[in-house]
Amino acid sequence: MSWLYLGIAVVFEITVALSASKAEGFTNRKWTAATxxxxxxxxxxxxxxxxxxxxxxxxxxxxxxAGVGIVVIGALSLGERPSGKQLLGIGIVVAGVVGLQLSGAA
Structure with missing residues (x-):
């Protein structure tokens, strides 16, 4: 069940980032509330x-x-283009998450 909770937390953390990007410095009330x-x-x-x-x-x-999810959504839906160095960094993050899982720490 903890993995489900973590997955839901990730989805809402991605929503935080996407909402915050539209909140216009917290001047847009609707997006500020969503954030x-x-x-x-x-x-x-x-x-x-x-x-x-x-x-x-x-x-x-x-x-x-959540960070990797935001980059993927940005690339697929928002027309953002990650650089090669950014993709390398994402790969390192993914390898770290897999390493945590395989170590039995999670």
Whole structure:
């Protein structure tokens, strides 16, 4: 169940980033509200996942998977083009997440 909670937390963390990008420095009330509500939900589900995961591992998984998700959505939906160095960095992050999983830490 903790993996499900972590997955939900990741989805809402991605929503935080996408909403914040449209909040115009928190001057757009609708997107500001979406950012804050999504952040609260992401934190709620992360806290549930951390009942099972070690905090360092759970937080690392949450931030890194959400970060990769944001880059992928940016590339596929927003027309953003990651550079070769950025793709290399994403690959390193993915390898780190896989390493955490294989180590039994998560």
């Amino acid at each position: 804050l509500v999504s952040g609260a939900i992401a934190t709620l589900f992360l806290s549930q996942a951390l009942l099972t995961f070690d905090v360092g591992v759970g937080y690392a998984l949450w931030t890194s998977v």
